[in-house]
Amino acid sequence: MKKLLFLLLAFGAMQARAQVVKGSIDLKDSTFTRSIPFEVAAGTQSVKYFVKVYVSVGAVTVSLTDPNDKKVTGFTIGTSKPGGGHEASKGEMGDDVKPKVFGTWKFNIKAENATGKISYQVEEIKP
C-alpha cells in the first residue's frame, strides 16, 4: 500500500513538472502561414518535440525556430509527380533536446493548396 502511494505521488510530481502542448490541423486545399509558439522557460531540462505532416495534395513547409528566429530544423513536403499529378508525401521531425536558448520557440507552418493533416506535440521537462 505504501509502495502504491509512493508511486502515485511520484507520478503526480512528474506530471506537475512536465508541460505538454499538442494539437493537430486538418488541411483541405488549405493555404496559410501560421506560427505555433511555445515557451521554453529558463532552467528547462529538456524539450521533446514531434511534428508529423501528411499531405495527399499540395505542399507544406514546417520549420522550428528558436527565440532569436534562427531556424533549428525543418522540412518541406510536396506531392507533385514528374509526369504530372500528385502522390502523397510525409514528413516527420522530432527530437529530445536540452535547450540552450530560452524564450518563445515556434513551429512555423506554411501550407500551399494542401490537403492532409499536421499534428504536433511539445513536452517540456522542468526541474
Added chain:
Amino acid sequence: MRRYKLFLVLLLIVPAYGYCQQARLSGRVSLDTNWARKFYISRMPGFDCMFTASRALIIAEGDIDIAGNFSVNFPAIKDEALYRLHFIRKGDPASTLIIGSRDVNHVFFIAKQGDQINFEKKSGLPIHQSDISGSMANSELNALLKLADDDTAGNNSFISIADRSTSQLVGLLAISHASGLNDGQKEKVRNILARYDQHNAYGTHIFQEYKTADYWKLYLMGGILLVALLSLYGYRFYKRQAILKLWRELSQREMDIVGLILSGKSNKEVALALSIELSTVKTHVNNIYAKLGVNNRKDLDRYKDIIDKPEKN
C-alpha cells in the same frame, strides 16, 4: 552480313553509353520489421531542397533483399551532384522524410557519372551519415554534415572546410552553412570561391552573395562621363565666347541689320525698315560678313541665340 555487324556494334555501344551516364550505389542495411524493403534515391538540385520530400525528386528506387543487400544504377551527370538515399517504414509514402529522431531515414551523398557509392549501415540505430563511403567527396561531406550538427561550430570551421575541400560541392555547402560573416571572413570566402567553377549550379546564390562589387568600374564610368560632360560644356562655352567676341566688334547699326536679316527680311526690306539706302545696307552687310567671318546669310544663324538672349551677352 554488314547490317548484322552494325546492329551488333550498336547493341554493344548503346548500353555502354547509357552505363557511362550512370553511377552505382550498393549497400547493406539491417532494418527491423517496421521498415519496408525498399530504398529510394533523390537528386537534390540545390541545397535548399536537402530537406524536401517529393516524388518529383526521386530518380531511382529498388528492393532490399532478405539479407539486407541492395544496389542500383542511377542516372548521374558529369559533374558532382548531391543525392539523398532514404528508406521508408511500412505503409509510408515513397516520399517520406524523417529528420531529427531515432527513426531518421536518410543520408546524403555526392556522385558523378561512373562513381561507385557504398552504404553500409553500422550497428545500432539510427541510420547515420557516416554509413556512406566511396569517394573523397563523400568523406568530406560526412565531416561537414557532422560539423553542421554541432551547435558550437563557428563560421571559421565552415570556411576552413571549404578551403581544404577537394570537392567544390562540399565547399559550397560549407559556405552555405556560414552566416553573419565579418569582413575578413567574407574576403576569405571570396578567395575560395574565386577558385571554383562559377557555373556550378549549387553555387548560384552563393556566387551572387559573395560577388566582389566592381566599384572601380562604376567610378571609372562615372569619371569618363563627367570628363565628357565637362569637355562638352567647355567646348560650347569657348565657342560662344568666340562668337561673342566677334559680335562685339559690330556697330549698333550693324547689330540692328543682323537682327533684321535673321528675322527673314531682305536687303530691300531692311533698307525700308531703317529708312536708309539699299546700297548702304549692302555696304553694311559686306562689313558684317567680313567682321563675323561669314559668307552668307545662313551663316548668320549662329548669332541668332545671342540676339534672342542679349542679357547673357
